[in-house]
Structure formats: structure tokens, C-alpha cells
Amino acid sequence: AQTVTQSQPEMSVQEAETVTLSCTYDTSESDYYLFWYKQPPSRQMILVIRQEAYKQQNATENRFSVNFQKAAKSFSLKISDSQLGDAAMYFCAYRRTGNQFYFGTGTSLTVIP
Amino acid sequence: NAGVTQTPKFQVLKTGQSMTLQCAQDMNHEYMSWYRQDPGMGLRLIHYSVGAGITDQGEVPNGYNVSRSTTEDFPLRLLSAAPSQTSVYFCASSYVGTGIPGANVLTFGAGSRLTVL
Numbered sequence: 001a002q003t004v005t006q007s008q009p010e011m012s013v014q015e016a017e018t019v020t021l022s023c024t025y026d027t028s029e030s031d032y033y034l035f036w037y038k039q040p041p042s043r044q045m046i047l048v049i050r051q052e053a054y055k056q057q058n059a060t061e062n063r064f065s066v067n068f069q070k071a072a073k074s075f076s077l078k079i080s081d082s083q084l085g086d087a088a089m090y091f092c093a094y095r096r097t098g099n100q101f102y103f104g105t106g107t108s109l110t111v112i113p
Numbered sequence: 114n115a116g117v118t119q120t121p122k123f124q125v126l127k128t129g130q131s132m133t134l135q136c137a138q139d140m141n142h143e144y145m146s147w148y149r150q151d152p153g154m155g156l157r158l159i160h161y162s163v164g165a166g167i168t169d170q171g172e173v174p175n176g177y178n179v180s181r182s183t184t185e186d187f188p189l190r191l192l193s194a195a196p197s198q199t200s201v202y203f204c205a206s207s208y209v210g211t212g213i214p215g216a217n218v219l220t221f222g223a224g225s226r227l228t229v230l
Contacts, residue, residue, distance in 0.1 A: 004155075033217050045156075045203065045221035091155060095217055099144055099163055099209060100171060103156040 004094050006104035013082045014112050020067075021077045021107045023092030030054075033095040034068065034075045039106070040088040048090070051075065079109075087111045115139050119204050119222035126194045126229045134189040134225050136204035142220070143209045145187035149173065149200040150224075156203065162187055163209060194229045201226050 003026045013019035025034070036048040051059045051068050058066050063083075067076045079086055092104040120135045138145065146161035148171075158171025162181040176198060178190040187206075191198060205219040 006155075035218070037219075043201070043224045045205070045219075047218055050218060093156075093219075099146075099161060101146065101148075101158060101205075101219065102172075103148075105153060105155040 004092050004102050004104040006090075006092055006107050008107045009105070010108045010110070012110040012112055013079070015082055015084060017082055018078060018080045019082055019109065021079075021090055021092075021109070023075045023077070023104055025073050025075065025092070025094045025102075027073065027094065027096065029096055031097055034066075035093040035095070036064070036066070036075075036077045037091045037093060037103075038086075038088045039091065045091075049077065082111050084111050084113065117204055117206055117220050117222035119202075119225050121225060122223065123226050124228070126191075126227065128195060128229060130194050131190070131192050132194065132227075133191075134202055134204075134227070136187045136189065136222060137185050138187075138204075138206040138220070139185065140206065140208075140220065141184060142206035143184070145181065145204065145206045146171070146219070147177070147179065147187070147189045148203045148205065149198075150203060151200050159189065159202075191227075194227075196229045199227060199229045 005024045032053045034051045038046045038048050049061045049064050063080045065078045089106045091106050094102045117138045147159040148156040150156050157173045160179040162168045202225045204222040207219050208216040
């Protein structure tokens with residue numbers, strides 16, 4: 001079974017500081033995709049960043065970067081220079097071959113001014 | 114470009130009633146899917162489709178039916194609603210494959226909040 005685990009239900013960070021959200025997943029496959037999605041209070045799901053498993057280089061998108069450790073099945077999200085607009089629920093997601101997506105239970109991020 | 118459109122945004126049903134949540138996308142995405150979001154549970158896959166005429170079950174398919182008669186539309190049917198189906202439902206779509214910009218990245222609709230009394 002494929003599962004995604006986010007062990008931090010809640011996190012907080014001071015504005016302008018850096019925070020890391022954790023995600024681990026369970027799979028027996030070698031070819032898959034990993035994602036971080038953001039869900040603000042508006043409920044809209046917004047893609048933050050994605051990583052293809054065959055790529056060794058960690059993905060980055062402006063202030064957002066990941067630490068992808070394939071052997072450890074770990075996929076953490078680092079947010080640098082945190083802004084008030086980063087406050088949201090963050091979901092880690094895994095896409096296996098066969099087009100099934102699995103999501104973690106989410107981490108609620110609070111940004112303290 | 115509308116993206117993924119879900120209707121209705123809110124719905125209240127009584128136990129045993131039936132209804133259909135509509136989902137339409139105008140991006141010519143092959144892949145479409147339905148999820149339910151419950152507190153503390155994240156998003157769970159209900160059903161998905163990789164093209165017209167093709168559907169498959171996800172993690173939590175019981176109590177739900179889907180069909181895919183066109184590339185654009187992927188309705189989710191509740192034949193006999195139960196209180197356990199109270200949830201927020203999301204439709205999402207994507208291109209499938211490699212070498213296509215945005216492939217395998219889900220684009221979500223705005224969600225539909227369903228309450229079953």
C-alpha cells in the first residue's frame with residue numbers, strides 16, 4: 001500500500017524566518033512523482049513544487065525548495081523568508097504509476113508577524 | 114480559460130437522496146479524478162479516469178459512481194447519500210505522460226461542500 005505521512009500537524013514560523021515541513025512516503029516503485037500543495041483558507045489547492053523521482057537534483061521554486069532523499073523515502077519542504085501569505089495547510093502528495101495520487105494528512109502552518 | 118469547474122459549491126441532502134456533483138475542464142486533460150477531504154484525513158481518491166470511456170476506483174469508491182463520456186466532463190454520483198458522505202469534494206485534472214509541460218500536475222476545482230443530514 002502507498003501511504004504518505006506528515007508527522008507535524010501544526011507548525012509555526014516567525015515572519016522572514018525559515019521553516020521545514022516533513023513528509024515521508026512508502027512505496028516499492030522507482031518511478032513516481034512527489035508534490036507539495038498549499039491550501040489557504042479559501043480552500044483552493046495550489047501547487048507549490050514538484051519532484052520527479054528519477055531526478056537527483058532537488059527542485060526549487062523561488063523561496064520554496066525540497067530535500068528529496070529517495071533511499072530514505074523522505075520529501076521535506078523548506079520555506080525561506082516566510083511571509084504572512086504562506087500561512088496555509090500544506091499537503092504532501094505522491095503519484096504512482098497508474099495515475100493514483102495519495103495525499104498526506106496535512107501540516108497547518110502559522111506565520112507569526 | 115476556466116480551468117476546472119465544479120458545481121454546486123454547496124449542497125445539503127437528506128439521507129437516501131441522490132445527487133450528482135458536476136466537474137468540467139477545458140484544458141483537454143486526459144486525467145480526471147475525484148477526492149474527498151475530511152478533517153485530519155487529507156485528500157482521499159474516490160475515482161479517476163485516464164480518458165473517455167475509462168474509469169477506475171481509488172481508495173474510497175464505495176457509495177460513489179462515475180462515468181466519463183467526454184474528455185471534458187467527469188460527474189460524481191451519490192446514489193443514496195449517507196451522513197458518512199458529508200465532506201468537501203474536489204475534482205482535479207492533469208495531462209498524463211512525460212515531456213509535456215505541466216504533465217502529472219493536478220489542477221483542482223474550487224471544491225464542493227456536501228452535507229448529508
